[in-house]
Amino acid sequence: NAGVTQTPKFQVLKTGQSMTLQCAQDMNHNSMYWYRQDPGMGLRLIYYSASEGTTDKGEVPNGYNVSRLNKREFSLRLESAAPSQTSVYFCASSVLLSTEAFFGQGTRLTVV
Amino acid sequence: DQQVKQNSPSLSVQEGRISILNCDYTNSMFDYFLWYKKYPAEGPTFLISISSIKDKNEDGRFTVFLNKSAKHLSLHIVPSQPGDSAVYFCAASEGGGSNYKLTFGKGTLLTVNP
Numbered sequence: 001n002a003g004v005t006q007t008p009k010f011q012v013l014k015t016g017q018s019m020t021l022q023c024a025q026d027m028n029h030n031s032m033y034w035y036r037q038d039p040g041m042g043l044r045l046i047y048y049s050a051s052e053g054t055t056d057k058g059e060v061p062n063g064y065n066v067s068r069l070n071k072r073e074f075s076l077r078l079e080s081a082a083p084s085q086t087s088v089y090f091c092a093s094s095v096l097l098s099t100e101a102f103f104g105q106g107t108r109l110t111v112v
Numbered sequence: 113d114q115q116v117k118q119n120s121p122s123l124s125v126q127e128g129r130i131s132i133l134n135c136d137y138t139n140s141m142f143d144y145f146l147w148y149k150k151y152p153a154e155g156p157t158f159l160i161s162i163s164s165i166k167d168k169n170e171d172g173r174f175t176v177f178l179n180k181s182a183k184h185l186s187l188h189i190v191p192s193q194p195g196d197s198a199v200y201f202c203a204a205s206e207g208g209g210s211n212y213k214l215t216f217g218k219g220t221l222l223t224v225n226p
Contacts, residue, residue, distance in 0.1 A: 004155070033214075042116075042201060042218040043156070059215075090155050100146055101214070103155030 002026050006091050006104035013081040013111045021076040021107050023091030031094045032074035033058075033101060034066060036087040043090065049074055050097050081111045115139045116204050118217035126225055131189040133220050135202030138183065142204040142215075147176060147187050150199045150219070159200075160187070192224045 007022045025032065033048040045058030049068040063085060065077045074093075078085060088108050092101040117136045125131045133147075143164040148156035162169040162176045162185065169176050175188045189196055202217040 035216075040218060043203075043216040045214065092155075100158040100161055102158065103148075105155050106153070 004091055004093055004102055004104035006089075006107050008107060009105065010108050011110070013078075013109065015082060015111060017081050018077065018079050019081065020078075021089055021091070021109075022073070023075065023104060024073045025091075025093040025102070026072065027093060027102065028071070029093035029095055029102075030071070031097050031099075031101075032068065033092045033094075034064070034074070034076045035090045035092065035103075036060065037090060037106075038087050046076065046089075048097075081109075083111045085109065086111045113138075114218075115142075116202055116215045116217040118200075118202055118220050120220050121218070122221040122223070124223045124225060125192050127194055128191045131187075131192045131196065131222055131224065133187040133189075133200050133202075133222065135185045135187075135217055136183060137185075137204050139204070139206065139215075140183070141206040144205040145176070145178060145185050146203045146205070146214075147174075148201040148203060148216075149196075150201065156201060189222075192222075194224050194226050197222055197224045 004025045030051045034046040035043045044060050047066040049055045052071045067075045088106045090106050091104045094101040115138050146161040147159040149159050150156040160171050160174050162178050178185045199219040199221050201219045205214045
């Protein structure tokens with residue numbers, strides 16, 4: 001059972017470079033999320049998608065864009081990476097908003 | 113302004129004893145509470161939840177207690193096992209729709225010693 005799959009698992013970027021983090025879920029969930037985890041900060045919501053075709057900002061959306069490509073896929077894009085975006089990024093999905101979410105394995109991103 | 117607070121960064125207990133992880137919240141609109149467990153290099157995994165209409169929910173060795181008047185919840189693990197060693201996150205939600213907010217605490221590192 002794949003659940004939530006994130007790619008890549010690790011990435012090093014130079015300041016100013018762009019990249020897209022991919023996320024796919026096979027549980028037929030309606031809602032999907034992107035979080036970042038920083039030391040001593042817990043998990044902070046970047047963007048979420050309540051259902052296919054909708055996206056909304058979370059707590060820390062600046063510097064990011066998202067696309068809900070279809071029901072399965074939700075991507076996160078960094079247009080111009082900054083060192084402050086060095087973090088571990090988690091994608092998650094849930095049946096509906098505010099029900100328990102299932103997380104991917106994470107993407108460790110370093111911006112130098 | 114931290115709406116979900118886990119004031120103990122770490123907790124160490126002996127195998128077989130009870131582990132009690134605490135969480136406080138400030139937003140009275142929160143109506144659903146969850147606990148997640150996270151091992152290193154893995155994503156968080158859902159552990160147990162409780163609705164604001166209840167004060168206790170039990171699942172095997174895990175029990176969550178909710179005290180709404182004190183805006184406090186706790187996770188009890190009995191008996192604790194070495195495999196329970198992980199970071200535990202408390203999370204709270206004030207519902208779906210346009211008011212969706214799932215807010216996480218900073219986590220508590222639980223170490224269960226054999």
